[in-house]
Amino acid sequence: MQVGIVGTGTVGRTLAQGFIQKGHDVVIGTRDVEALMARAEGDAMGNPPFAQWKAEHPEIGLTTQADAMAHGEIVVNATDGEGSEAALSAGGEHLTGTIVLDASNPIDHASGWPPSLFVANTDSLGERLQAAFPQARFVKVWNTMTAALMTDPGAIAGGDHTIPLCGNDAGAKAEVAAILESFGWRDILDLGDITAARAMEAHLLIWLRELGALDTAMFNTKVVR
Amino acid sequence: MQVGIVGTGTVGRTLAQGFIQKGHDVVIGTRDVEALMARAEGDAMGNPPFAQWKAEHPEIGLTTQADAMAHGEIVVNATDGEGSEAALSAGGEHLTGTIVLDASNPIDHASGWPPSLFVANTDSLGERLQAAFPQARFVKVWNTMTAALMTDPGAIAGGDHTIPLCGNDAGAKAEVAAILESFGWRDILDLGDITAARAMEAHLLIWLRELGALDTAMFNTKVVR
Secondary structure, eight states: OEEEEEOOSHHHHHHHHHHHHTTOEEEEEESOHHHHHHOOSOOTTSOOOHHHHHHHOTTSEEEEHHHHHHHOSEEEEOSOGGGHHHHHHTTGGGOTTOEEEEOOOOBOGGGOSSOOBSSOSSOOHHHHHHHHOTTSEEEEESTTSOHHHHTOGGGTGGGOSEEEEEESOHHHHHHHHHHHHHTTOOEEEEOOSGGGHHHHHHHHHHHHHHHHHHSOSOOEEEEEO | OEEEEEOOSHHHHHHHHHHHHTTOEEEEEESOHHHHHHOOSOOTTSOOOHHHHHHHOTTSEEEEHHHHHHHOSEEEEOSOGGGHHHHHHTTGGGOTTOEEEEOOOOBOGGGOSSOOBSSOSSOOHHHHHHHHOTTSEEEEESTTSOHHHHTOGGGTGGGOSEEEEEOSOHHHHHHHHHHHHHTTOOEEEEOOSGGGHHHHHHHHHHHHHHHHHHSOSOOEEEEEO
């Protein structure tokens, strides 16, 4: 499958590696390819300079945001929430009928630590993106956990935990569920239409407190019943 | 231990039964005892009329909100979030140094289904109550699950799931943790000071979507790590 990932941070890199390991044809899109490859420093998350990471993963393509969206039979939004709409606008014309796996969170970076959300409770980033790009089929997924678990649930507890998703398009959710199963996810919980993004994004507030209590990001929720 | 419970709905009744079963001295407080006992109908949650429930549990006392707070070595806030501050104001002078186990959620009942919260993200009901009653030692707990699990975690999955709590007073949290352990809770997760109520109350948004997906309230979160 052709996968276009928008976003070059931890989430974008980790998902690119996950999809490549399953034999998919993966490109990552960025605003300015030359600038990214020329950057000598790593990013704020402690990742190495992109060029160094790219050299270690020559099979992953690097292109513009628009070209990545054009490439993708499915597109992944792995951008920071504050920049998601602008990033997807770069190639919105390529999203007609396309499934967009939206891993973003509406983190308000000006709010201190732990951060609050710039949209919450009665609205969500997921809804805003679906409204901004009605031609796309958004599925909110992966935003509730650390990147290292997204395509490798078996990294903790033998994979015995839960991944939620939501979106307006049942067919898109079924396709995403099949992708998740290919990565080893067994408990995939459909929380409903895209308004459930209010819940999935609010989970970040809980996740950040759990992170503080546990002192590791290698945890996830299992919905026990 | 003397336990004063404020609130006569599902949560108040279920917690009263749970504490009684452990041998505690429990009274429930209500605004108007005579009116409650005279009410012929059940409540909106499908509970039987209070007088009928009370007759089946003669060992549980019924009194005013103020007297219940005076009675309690610990006090439980089992009121609806919209009425919590008014209810606790009835006996605020009895809360000096008292641990208040706050099980309330800030449900905006005017917001439709699933409801949104009347305070969220950058503030919380837990913080508002702690600020309104600075003489009390609030511990947010139990608001993240259905009443039937609060004092009976073993009702699902052999009790192998997680209960979070938060509050400003470490001693109060330790006492609450001991109470939870007496009910069989084994994974008690301290999420920090009372500002973590923003996270614990936002969990209601997730819980309601999970309720919709699972078609049962008998579920809870296990924080897998």
